[in-house]
Amino acid sequence: METVHTDVAILGAGGAGLRAAIALAExxxxxxxxxxxxxxxxxxxxxxxxGGAAGVIKPDDSLxxxxxxxxxxxxxxxxxxxxxxxxxEAPRELVQLEHWxxxxxxxxxxxxxxxxxxxxxxxxxxxAADKSGFHILHTLFQTSLKHPSIxxxxxxxxxxxxxxxxxxxxxVAIEMRSGRLVRFDARAVIVAxxxxxxxxxxxxxxxxxxxxxxALAYRAGVPLKDMEFVQYHPTGLPSxxxxxxxxxxxxxxVLLNKNGRRFLxxxxxxxxxxxxxxxxxxxxxxxxxxxxxxxxxxxKKGNAVPTQWxxxxxxxxxxxxxxxxxxxLPLVRDMSISYMSxxxxxxxxxxxxxxxxxxxxxxxxxxxxxxxxxxxxxxxCACGSINGANRxxxxxxxxxxVFGRRAALSAIEHLQSGAPPASDAxxxxxxxxxxxxxxxxxxxxxxGETVAGLRKEMMQAMEQHAGIYxxxxxxxxxxxxxADLRRRYARIELHDRTNVYNTDLLQALELGxxxxxxxxxxxxxxxxxxxxxxxxxxxFAARDDAKFLKHSLAWYGGAGAPxxxxxxxxxxxxxxxxxxxxxxxx
Amino acid sequence: xxxxxxxxxVLRYHPETDAAPRxxxxxxxxxxxxxxxxxxxxxxxxxxxxxxxxxxxxxxVCGSCxxxxxxxxxxxCKSFLRDYQGVIRVEPLAHFPIERDLVTVIDDFMAKLKRxxxxxxPAQARALEQGEYRQxxxxxxxxxxxxxxxxCMLCYAACPEYGLIPKFIGxxxxxxxxxxxxxxxxxxxxxxxxxxxAAEGVWECSFTGACSEVCPxxxxxxxxxxxxxxxxxxxxxxxxxxxxxxx
Ligand SMILES: Cc1cc2nc3c(=O)[nH]c(=O)nc-3n(C[C@H](O)[C@H](O)[C@H](O)COP(=O)(O)OP(=O)(O)OC[C@H]3O[C@@H](n4cnc5c(N)ncnc54)[C@H](O)[C@@H]3O)c2cc1C
Ligand code: SF4
Ligand code: FES
Numbered sequence: 001m002e003t004v005h006t007d008v009a010i011l012g013a014g015g016a017g018l019r020a021a022i023a024l025a026e027x028x029x030x031x032x033x034x035x036x037x038x039x040x041x042x043x044x045x046x047x048x049x050x051g052g053a054a055g056v057i058k059p060d061d062s063l064x065x066x067x068x069x070x071x072x073x074x075x076x077x078x079x080x081x082x083x084x085x086x087x088x089e090a091p092r093e094l095v096q097l098e099h100w101x102x103x104x105x106x107x108x109x110x111x112x113x114x115x116x117x118x119x120x121x122x123x124x125x126x127x128a129a130d131k132s133g134f135h136i137l138h139t140l141f142q143t144s145l146k147h148p149s150i151x152x153x154x155x156x157x158x159x160x161x162x163x164x165x166x167x168x169x170x171x172v173a174i175e176m177r178s179g180r181l182v183r184f185d186a187r188a189v190i191v192a193x194x195x196x197x198x199x200x201x202x203x204x205x206x207x208x209x210x211x212x213x214x215a216l217a218y219r220a221g222v223p224l225k226d227m228e229f230v231q232y233h234p235t236g237l238p239s240x241x242x243x244x245x246x247x248x249x250x251x252x253x254v255l256l257n258k259n260g261r262r263f264l265x266x267x268x269x270x271x272x273x274x275x276x277x278x279x280x281x282x283x284x285x286x287x288x289x290x291x292x293x294x295x296x297x298x299x300k301k302g303n304a305v306p307t308q309w310x311x312x313x314x315x316x317x318x319x320x321x322x323x324x325x326x327x328x329l330p331l332v333r334d335m336s337i338s339y340m341s342x343x344x345x346x347x348x349x350x351x352x353x354x355x356x357x358x359x360x361x362x363x364x365x366x367x368x369x370x371x372x373x374x375x376x377x378x379x380x381c382a383c384g385s386i387n388g389a390n391r392x393x394x395x396x397x398x399x400x401x402v403f404g405r406r407a408a409l410s411a412i413e414h415l416q417s418g419a420p421p422a423s424d425a426x427x428x429x430x431x432x433x434x435x436x437x438x439x440x441x442x443x444x445x446x447x448g449e450t451v452a453g454l455r456k457e458m459m460q461a462m463e464q465h466a467g468i469y470x471x472x473x474x475x476x477x478x479x480x481x482x483a484d485l486r487r488r489y490a491r492i493e494l495h496d497r498t499n500v501y502n503t504d505l506l507q508a509l510e511l512g513x514x515x516x517x518x519x520x521x522x523x524x525x526x527x528x529x530x531x532x533x534x535x536x537x538x539x540f541a542a543r544d545d546a547k548f549l550k551h552s553l554a555w556y557g558g559a560g561a562p563x564x565x566x567x568x569x570x571x572x573x574x575x576x577x578x579x580x581x582x583x584x585x586x
Numbered sequence: 587x588x589x590x591x592x593x594x595x596v597l598r599y600h601p602e603t604d605a606a607p608r609x610x611x612x613x614x615x616x617x618x619x620x621x622x623x624x625x626x627x628x629x630x631x632x633x634x635x636x637x638x639x640x641x642x643x644x645x646x647v648c649g650s651c652x653x654x655x656x657x658x659x660x661x662x663c664k665s666f667l668r669d670y671q672g673v674i675r676v677e678p679l680a681h682f683p684i685e686r687d688l689v690t691v692i693d694d695f696m697a698k699l700k701r702x703x704x705x706x707x708p709a710q711a712r713a714l715e716q717g718e719y720r721q722x723x724x725x726x727x728x729x730x731x732x733x734x735x736x737x738c739m740l741c742y743a744a745c746p747e748y749g750l751i752p753k754f755i756g757x758x759x760x761x762x763x764x765x766x767x768x769x770x771x772x773x774x775x776x777x778x779x780x781x782x783x784a785a786e787g788v789w790e791c792s793f794t795g796a797c798s799e800v801c802p803x804x805x806x807x808x809x810x811x812x813x814x815x816x817x818x819x820x821x822x823x824x825x826x827x828x829x830x831x832x833x
Contacts, residue, residue, distance in 0.1 A: 040696070042737050043640075043648045098718040101706035101769060103726060103733045110720030134647055135733060142704045142762070154696075177685055206642035239619055242645045335645060338664065339619075452631040496636040498602050501686040504635045 001431055003183045006034040006151070008411050009171055011158045011213055012192035013037035014044030015133070015397065016379025018140035019404030020190050020411075025147035027412055034184055036153040036173055038208065038506070041141045045194055045206040046400070049133020050245035050331060051117060052125035053397035055090035058114060061122040063087050068574060070395060073119040073287050074359075074388020075533035076549065076576040077226065077569060082366045082384045084572065086395075086402050093401035094126050102139040103128050105328075115328075116250040117394045119287040119581075121280045125394040130245050130331045136397055156182065157506055158212065159438065161189060161220040161375070162422075162430040168220065168375035169422035172434040176506070179499025181438065183431040185422065188374050188411035191217055191362060192404065195380040196517045198510075200355040201459040204236055204243040213381035215513035217362045218520065222370045223553035225383040225567070227517070228525035229359035229534045231391055232292040232468055236354025238309035240339050244332050244351060246393040248344075249284040251328055252276045253317040255291070256348060257303040263313075267294035269581045276319050286581040289390040289534045292353035296468045305350055312350035321345075353468060357396065359387040359534065360524070363553060363567075368407035374419070376411050378403040385551065389533025441508060447491035451508045454485055454492065458511075458518055461485075466522055471538045475526040482519040483561060489515055520554035520562050527564045528552060545576050588618040592625055592667055596637065597677040599684050607684065609675075610634075616667055622674065623651055623662035626688075639688035646802060649736035652679050652743065653688050659743035659800045679743040681752075695739055698755050701781050702763035707774025725770040732765035732810055734803040741797035741807050753786035757797035757807030760788060764810040767817075775817075783818045791815070 008024055010017045013035050021035045037044065056066050066087040071078050098104055098112065104126050105113040117125040128135040144150050155176040162170040162183070170185045193213020197205030218224050234255070235244045249255070254275065257263045262283065265272045269286040273279045284291075295313055298304055304311035317325060317332075322345045325333050329344075336342050336349045361383035368376045368384070379400040386399060465478035489512060496504035530544035531537050550566040557563055592614050599607035612629045623641055630637050640650040644663045651662040654677040656670065667674075682690035712719060741757040742748050748756050763782050767775040782788050791811045798808040 039640075039642060039648075039650065040692075040737075043642050043650045045642065045648070047647050047649075047736070048643050048645060092714055095714050095718055099706070099708070099712060099714065101766065101771065103730055104718075106721055106723050106726055108723060110722045110725075112718050131647070131734075134736070138733070138736075143706075145700045146703070146705050177691075206644065206648060208642045240644065331647075338646075338666075451635065494635075498600060498636075500601055501638045501689050503630075503638045507635075 001181055001183050001435065003185055004034060006032045006184060006186050007415060008188045008190060009034045009036060009184045009186035010190045010192060011036055011171060011216070012044070012194060012379065012381070013041035013152070014192060014194050014379060014400070015046035015137055015140060016400035016404040017190070017192035018137070018144050019401050020192060020378060020408040021150045022140065022144055022147065023405040023408035024412065025149045027408065029149050031149060033150045034153060034186065035150055036156045036158055036171070036184065038155065038157045038176070040154045041152070042138060043208070044137060045209055046137040046397070047134045048204070048206060048243070049136070049397055050130040050243060051247040051250070052115060052127030052132040052394050053094055053136065054117065054120065054125050054392070054394040055094040055398055056087065056124055057091050057094070057112065058123065061124050065121055066090070066124060069120050070386060070392055071388070071574045072577070072579050073392040074390055075543065075579060076574070077385070077388030077532060077551070079366070079385050079570040080572040080574060081570045083386050085366055086386045086399065089402040090398045093398060093405065097136060097139055097401070100139050100143045102135050105129065115247055116278060116280060116285060117392065118246050118249065118285050119281060119392040125250070127247065130247055130329050133397060157509065158216060159509060160430070160434040161216050162427050163220060164422035164426040167373045167419065167422065170427055172431050174438070176501050179502060181431070181435050183427065185427055187419070188376065188414045190407045190411055191375065191377040191381055192379045193381045195358045196514060197355050197358065199458065199514045199518045199521070200462050202236070202241045202463065203355040204233060204241055205355070210510035210514050211517035212510065212513040213377070214361055215516045217370060217375065217377060218516055218556045220372060220375070221556065222372050222375065223363045223555050224517070224520045225360055225363040225551050225553055226385060226524070227358070227360035227520040227554055228528050228552060229389050230355060230466065230521065231288055231357040231359060231534050232353040233288055233356035234291040234295060234353050235315055235351040237335065237340050238307050238312045238350055238352050241354045242335055242339055243354065243356070244315060244336070244349065245329070248315060248317055248329060248332055250278065251324065252278050252320055253315050254284050256314040256316055257298050258305045259303065263298050263303065264291065264294055267297065269294070281581050287390055287392065290581060292468050293536060295353055307350050310352065312352045314348035315351045316348040317344045318346065318348065357391055359383070359385070359389065359391050367410040368403045369410050374414060376407040378407040389535060442494060442497055442505065444493055447493040449488045449492045451492060451504065451511050454489060455511050458482070458485055458515060462518055462521070466525060469536050469538050470525055472526065475522055478522040479519070479526055479561065482515065482522060486515050486519065516556070523562045523564055524552040524554050549576060590616050590618055590667065592616045593673040594625060594629065595673050595675045596688070598687055600686055618668060620667050621663050622655055622665040622667065622676065625667065626662060626676070638686050647736060649738035652738045652740050653677065654680055654743065659740035661738060661740070661802050664802060679739060681743050681745070681749045682739070692739065694752065695737070695742060695756070698759040699737070699762065702755065702759045703774060703778050703781070704762040704766060706766060706769065706772050707777060708771060709773030719771045721770050729765050729768035732761045732768065732805055735761055735805045736803060738802065740800045740802065744796040744800040746794055746796065747790045747792060751786065751790055754790040755782060755786060757811065760814055761805050761807040761810040764814050779818065779821065782814060783821065788815050788818055
């Protein structure tokens with residue numbers, strides 16, 4: 001097997017992976033950097049982010065405000081020391097992107113413009129029209145081209161991490177164009193593999209978001225943290241799940257039920273604010289978890305708008321006018337027309353909550369380090385945790401910059417700590433075992449299970465039991481279902497046994513990742529007998545700080561179920577309080 | 587919800603088993619509002635798991651799913667079945683070697699992109715502590731449209747020159763060079779000019795405008811080419827006929 005020798009291997013070339021790569025190259029041009037990604041960097045799902053990235057820059061704002069919004073938004077499950085680091089670094093990172101050419105929207109005086117976002121008490125979201133993630137990703141990718149020390153391995157699919165004596169020392173990946181396996185020996189590894197929304201049938205997440213990075217770390221013995229917290233975004237197009245950014249509401253769009261009522265006022269987010277004059281942290285600018293939950297109740301009351309794709313509510317932007325919509329939300333208009341045949345300039349657009357973001361992920365600390373020496377993680381696959389039980393929109397693009405860079409700096413510290421090189425025999429053994437597993441999967445016959453079949457059953461179980469509202473009975477059933485699916489996964493049979501760009505094989509491996517992540521989600525959710533942020537239990541309706549102000553950790557249990565235990569939440573200055581989105585603060 | 591049976595004729599090629607590309611027919615039960623990508627996904631899930639193609643976002647921003655649909659370069663996730671009658675023929679993007687089925691080899695494009703130095707080369711260095719560069723909305727507007735390129739390469743598949751002279755650096759790479767040249771923060775035009783004013787750079791373009799017609803983002807690469815060509819001509823005159831004017 002070919003071996004690539006490198007200093008730092010990065011799994012993933014989305015926003016987090018690219019930011020890490022550039023930070024490494026800038027810190028020391030002599031470092032060898034292997035940037036490994038199953039898609040070309042610019043295809044990574046960071047490109048889909050629309051609304052923007054939060055960072056304090058305007059004189060009427062302050063780091064304290066950003067801190068409190070984030071911590072309360074996360075229902076006090078965020079680690080407050082990590083949040084403090086994050087908000088401090090945020091403006092620096094956004095300016096850095098500006099210096100690399102990111103086309104942020106501007107004020108008439110040439111300074112960067114910011115917009116309102118849900119759960120934020122000030123305007124602090126930097127944006128590039130409604131293609132903010134696209135521009136961040138392309139700016140990072142293009143900037144990375146200037147560093148010869150970043151060696152890219154595009155369309156390489158990582159299958160396993162390599163360990164030696166309790167340290168991470170590399171990984172194994174399939175070169176997709178040839179099908180051959182390549183071993184990467186690295187002194188440190190950064191996982192930046194993105195989210196896992198594809199576990200669910202209705203999601204804003206692209207096909208690449210299958211939780212591979214999380215699953216690889218999990219199987220290597222690193223716990224997955226707070227996996228039960230899955231964010232629903234309130235406004236997806238019912239036909240495809242395509243996102244209409246929160247900026248629609250930030251700019252003044254409102255949500256209506258079938259009677260034309262702005263129903264959020266009935267769920268503690270009122271009083272109604274004047275049309276076209278959004279008020280911070282009130283009504284449509286409430287946080288995502290609350291708005292998605294309010295829709296669920298409206299649906300139960302029969303107040304939803306029926307469409308051919310199921311129940312919806314209406315997002316009304318007509319009062320913004322064509323000029324503002326074209327200037328600030330051109331993609332929203334284009335997608336509404338293309339995928340729903342509705343023009344937001346003339347008609348309200350039907351929308352419904354859609355699976356969007358994983359608050360949970362690989363257990364990391366303030367340094368982006370995992371408990372496994374030599375292994376770091378950043379971006380959506382990691383859980384630091386700044387997002388707690390509910391991420392505020394526009395915090396995660398900033399997060400992947402801040403912690404992408406932080407992971408790189410920590411990896412360098414690790415290289416400098418002078419750990420002895422890993423044993424070749426151990427790495428060769430690990431790589432050979434990885435190869436044997438792929439071979440067995442490729443050649444297996446008579447199993448009778450299919451990728452598409454199991455995937456569908458997994459998605460159904462997740463939608464049914466791990467959605468906006470959950471209960472113990474359903475979650476227990478989902479745990480049983482996932483255990484069964486994982487058993488049957490061992491009998492999966494491929495139709496395609498060739499080498500070149502074998503997407504049947506890749507989808508089988510991706511399904512394996514999703515099943516592991518999904519099991520961690522439902523097992524953690526079953527054990528958390530309270531309601532907090534995005535995790536709402538009908539059988540335990542209240543937040544229970546006495547028992548559950550702590551992070552869940554799911555430990556991989558091999559063929560068996562994960563083991564769940566807990567880690568403390570770090571609280572520096574904000575004691576758990578009431579999340580107030582009633583406009584009382586305004 | 588209305589359903590419709592759609593006939594897809596898809597190019598198949600597998601380098602390990604096929605001597606030459608061939609077409610395969612699939613009859614697919616589709617929903618009226620689907621795009622071609624949905625139909626392909628349906629084939630992959632229910633009829634033929636061996637079919638290979640690239641996609642990810644399903645919202646026309648990642649640039650992966652470029653293919654020839656009835657002979658035209660298009661994004662499969664933005665080509666609506668309702669706009670087609672009869673058999674829909676799906677082939678890999680023209681002018682690129684086929685890796686397998688609808689997957690093309692894009693090394694050439696990736697190398698060209700890198701060659702034009704598509705990154706900011708600051709006219710004036712600025713420390714992070716000094717905050718952002720000032721750039722007015724009007725200055726942003728001068729280059730904004732060229733930032734929208736998602737590297738989908740439809741323009742390369744449409745470009746007759748790229749088909750004939752593969753060395754031609756091509757519409758998207760030039761648009762991206764132009765994007766940085768036009769940026770008020772940038773001072774790197776001279777460095778980029780070496781690449782794009784070279785023989786296989788901008789001069790190959792014969793202005794058929796096909797690139798701008800197919801571009802799903804309305805980047806208008808033909809306009810970029812035109813502007814770069816004018817600038818290059820001016821440069822040439824400055825350097826050769828009026829050298830005293832330089833600097
Ligand atoms: C539609 C949408 C809109 C959003 N809007 C916003 C917003 O406005 N503001 C905000 O802050 N956040 C937003 N988010 C969230 C945010 O965009 C994501 O959380 C973030 O972009 C994730 O970046 P990442 O670098 O972690 O992962 P990604 O960009 O998803 O990249 C993951 C990388 O990992 C690689 N990879 C994965 N598995 C493997 C493997 N097995 N082998 C090799 N490589 C692998 C992939 O190839 C890819 O390069 C949005 C999300 C979505 C879906
Ligand atoms: S210029 Fe347009 S067609 Fe060409 S690669 Fe860019 S987005 Fe695609
Ligand atoms: S799938 Fe991303 S552009 Fe079509």
